[in-house]
Amino acid sequence: MKFFIDTADVGEIRQALAMGVLDGVTTNPSLIAKSGRKFEEVIEEICELVPGPVSAEVVSTDVEGMWNEAQKLAKIAPNIVIKLPTTMAGIQACSRCKENDIKTNLTLCFSPSQALIVAKAGATYVSPFVGRLDDISHFGMELIEQIVTIYENYSFETQVLVASIRHPLHLVEAALAGAHVSTIPYGVIEKLLKHPLTDIGLEKFLKDWEKVPK
Numbered sequence: 001m002k003f004f005i006d007t008a009d010v011g012e013i014r015q016a017l018a019m020g021v022l023d024g025v026t027t028n029p030s031l032i033a034k035s036g037r038k039f040e041e042v043i044e045e046i047c048e049l050v051p052g053p054v055s056a057e058v059v060s061t062d063v064e065g066m067w068n069e070a071q072k073l074a075k076i077a078p079n080i081v082i083k084l085p086t087t088m089a090g091i092q093a094c095s096r097c098k099e100n101d102i103k104t105n106l107t108l109c110f111s112p113s114q115a116l117i118v119a120k121a122g123a124t125y126v127s128p129f130v131g132r133l134d135d136i137s138h139f140g141m142e143l144i145e146q147i148v149t150i151y152e153n154y155s156f157e158t159q160v161l162v163a164s165i166r167h168p169l170h171l172v173e174a175a176l177a178g179a180h181v182s183t184i185p186y187g188v189i190e191k192l193l194k195h196p197l198t199d200i201g202l203e204k205f206l207k208d209w210e211k212v213p214k
């Protein structure tokens with residue numbers, strides 16, 4: 001499974017890069033706003049830092065607007081992926097990007113029928129939001145399982161990118177479901193390694209080591 005980080009915070013990206021496990025980055029308008037920086041400027045810096053795919057989201061809601069933004073963003077760096085909403089206009093813009101060899105990530109996907117259309121339109125990634133479904137008492141992970149099955153049934157090339165991950169178990173369940181990618185907030189990446197028995201065990205080893213004759 002590929003690990004992307006879900007952030008526009010360059011400090012967090014550097015930390016994740018230092019671990020040597022980072023395959024890419026996803027951003028969205030809320031994360032860009034949180035960074036307090038200019039959109040193009042921060043995306044350019046992220047693309048220089050990370051060799052893998054970097055998703056940058058359009059804010060237009062009509063096809064022409066999305067297509068204009070997509071073309072501009074695609075010029076920033078070769079690893080840019082255009083993030084488009086899973087709407088009628090987003091699907092049309094996705095098809096146009098596909099015809100022009102521009103990679104896409106169809107975001108705000110909440111149903112298997114949406115995911116099916118996303119794959120038919122030739123998207124590079126589909127982003128189903130598990131946490132936001134859990135928030136409204138739907139099992140977000142069921143959606144991941146359904147999409148993985150549908151894509152496998154027809155050998156679609158679109159990769160399932162699990163988004164809105166809130167805790168380590170989301171990641172484990174996404175891996176068990178066979179999702180291609182998980183995009184993980186930095187706080188969750190930190191939690192992935194944490195285990196009290198590791199800390200207790202290490203403390204004991206170091207204490208016992210003091211008794212070894214030197």
Ligand code: G3P
Pocket residue numbers: 006026027028129131132163164165183
């Ligand atoms: O990048 C999209 C997604 O990961 C957002 O997550 O926590 O705002 O639902 P969240």
